[in-house]
Amino acid sequence: MVRSKILGAAAAGLALGAGAAQAAPVASAADYVTVDGESKRVGSGATYRFEVQVQRSIDIRRKRFAAEVEGILVDDRSWTRSGAVAFKRVDGGGNTRVILAKPRQVQRLCYLQTRRYSCRIGEKVVVNLRRWQRGVPHWPDSRRNYRRMLVNHEMGHRIGHGDRNCPERGTKAPVMQQQSIGLQGCRANWWPTSSELRATRSLNKSSAATAAAAASFLE
Ligand SMILES: [Zn+2]
Numbered sequence: 001m002v003r004s005k006i007l008g009a010a011a012a013g014l015a016l017g018a019g020a021a022q023a024a025p026v027a028s029a030a031d032y033v034t035v036d037g038e039s040k041r042v043g044s045g046a047t048y049r050f051e052v053q054v055q056r057s058i059d060i061r062r063k064r065f066a067a068e069v070e071g072i073l074v075d076d077r078s079w080t081r082s083g084a085v086a087f088k089r090v091d092g093g094g095n096t097r098v099i100l101a102k103p104r105q106v107q108r109l110c111y112l113q114t115r116r117y118s119c120r121i122g123e124k125v126v127v128n129l130r131r132w133q134r135g136v137p138h139w140p141d142s143r144r145n146y147r148r149m150l151v152n153h154e155m156g157h158r159i160g161h162g163d164r165n166c167p168e169r170g171t172k173a174p175v176m177q178q179q180s181i182g183l184q185g186c187r188a189n190w191w192p193t194s195s196e197l198r199a200t201r202s203l204n205k206s207s208a209a210t211a212a213a214a215a216s217f218l219e
Pocket of ligand 1: 153157162163176177178217219
């Protein structure tokens with residue numbers, strides 16, 4: 001119920017956003033700082049060259065944030081394990097942006113009606129500063145693992161996955177479950193499951209993936 005309400009709000013927001021793009025006070029590129037630094041290409045298959053950007057007014061150690069995001073995505077327990085995607089951090093000319101933004105800015109970027117969520121829209125993976133720093137109250141594990149879940153989940157949308165539900169109480173949550181909203185009786189999990197890795201290998205042929213790539217997601 002909560003879930004459909006939230007998604008409904010997002011859909012409404014997106015529909016509105018599409019027509020109101022010029023009117024919406026979305027920050028310009030100058031409002032973000034791209035963090036210097038590149039990584040090796042890790043994985044094989046479709047390559048996501050991601051830039052890490054931080055909203056300029058955020059007082060945080062940018063390099064540390066970028067290193068943490070990079071560390072999550074190039075970890076061999078992340079999506080590259082599927083053998084179907086590769087990640088490379090770049091500081092220019094990327095096809096994907098991981099953006100750390102304040103709640104109010106996330107709301108603008110993602111056409112949300114609240115400031116609570118992180119989201120993925122187009123080539124942008126938007127990390128909500130509040131969530132990055134505080135997580136969510138119901139999260140049972142470390143902050144580090146919450147961040148892994150957040151980044152893997154939103155990047156999962158970027159590579160074409162939709163959201164998943166908890167398959168069965170007591171089992172490990174798919175990383176594509178909206179665990180920031182609720183665990184649904186599943187155990188917290190921050191790496192793609194074997195089922196999700198399998199699904200990654202057939203993403204390019206799937207029309208659901210095309211639909212997921214076009215849609216906007218929040219949690
Ligand atoms: Zn999602």
